[in-house]
Amino acid sequence: MAKELTEKQFLKRYDIHEFDIPLTSVDMAIFTIRGGELQVLLVKRAQHPSKGLWALPGGFIDLKKDRTLSDTAHRKLLEKTGVDTPYLEQVESFGSADRDARGWSVTVAYLALITCDDIVLAADESSEEVTWMSVEKVEQEMDLAFDHQAILDVCHDRLKNKVQYTSLPINLLPTEFTLTELQKTFEIILGIPVEKKSFRRRILDADILEETGGMKTGSNRPAKLYSTKPEGVKHFFSRSIEGPRR
Amino acid sequence: MAKELTEKQFLKRYDIHEFDIPLTSVDMAIFTIRGGELQVLLVKRAQHPSKGLWALPGGFIDLKKDRTLSDTAHRKLLEKTGVDTPYLEQVESFGSADRDARGWSVTVAYLALITCDDIVLAADESSEEVTWMSVEKVEQEMDLAFDHQAILDVCHDRLKNKVQYTSLPINLLPTEFTLTELQKTFEIILGIPVEKKSFRRRILDADILEETGGMKTGSNRPAKLYSTKPEGVKHFFSRSIEGPRR
């Protein structure tokens, strides 16, 4: 029997290239509100496999640049949108023998929420086109690369679910907003109307907003502008929005 | 400029061994209730790295045997416990340059709930010892391999959190149980007392249990035995257990 190795010796002889291991990547569903609907950022693949198909932005971990998985996610988001401090949450990992033609692969899916104002979308070497697309349209009519359709579904479900008991939609609005704008954002994601008084009571009682002092004027009564207190971007309510009683 | 490759040509020339990619594994926090406390299954590592340290059970994806990530998780669970149809849920993936001495690595963490009755723990070539250990003790006094301490914390947090609004603890009990036993299980995980009447109302109104007809006799009034309806193992309540009001 061979003499036992020390951990140092073991690591010295260890060569990852000798093993059959899965490809590992990060993919993101970056959501925003545009044109009164929930949209998601898609890139058109400029490389094989699935060249020419629309896909969620993502890519491989850069073992040199990235110290952690969340670094990879932030880097990808920054590359595509120029934004680097949005709401970012890991959702789920998808791994199987057949989700990528190159072989067994694992992808870690992230969900990001950003306000689309002032975002300049940027293509890079792996994508020839970048665009915002209606989530509803993508889910009903499109055919995304790999299993990105399923990944988008899971991220969208996670978002819809969390909107029932958190303040996440705040992250989809600019820094100053009115309560009506915030309510509309909740309604767009939930897909149901929300009762105005309950909504305002809920948000204001949570003490997560500050009046900025400014007012939003339009063609009617002006509305108070609010901004979010630091912890307000990820507040958890003790009860869910229940929706209309029939 | 080179002629463009077809996808077929691209895939033929693709060799995963040419790339620097992270190691990818699956680790599990397998929870049970034993001795009136929440315990987690640990294995003592028989191989480098971290040889001799206690760790969460887990291992690499077997590209031949496993078609999906969840296959890997089920396989690992079966290897250690002999159980293969428990409650199993993916929790989060952890990836970084320094969590494993062998290099950049990603692990997908799963949470499993099983009843410890009739489980025969089995060591294999990568673990010389397998044991149940109090979660409280592990978190307070032990030093697990890799970042398994952090992974256990996250899985434990996920469990505590979900117990507030789901029926998950049902999965920690044998097929027949009394309402008092179920309540105790909730209390052990939550770490707070639960009000008896509220608890029974909540569980029975949810219509997730069936009376088996049997009674559990002891030295006092016998208690009705219940079993779970098929969908009852993962019921979501519309409101959370709030705990005592002060």
Added chain:
DNA sequence: GTAATAGTGTCTATAAGACACTATTGA
């Protein structure tokens, strides 16, 4: 003034917590 949107008062409904009460067993 009117139209339109902002914002409030106050009722009901639902489900949780509190807690005292009754019920059924073994010894």
Added chain:
DNA sequence: TCAATAGTGTCTTATAGACACTATTAC
């Protein structure tokens, strides 16, 4: 009978939904 645990009746509390009401602007 008593100790112990099973199980219930019913009040209070917290927060959501309903919906009509008032407030403030542009025109």
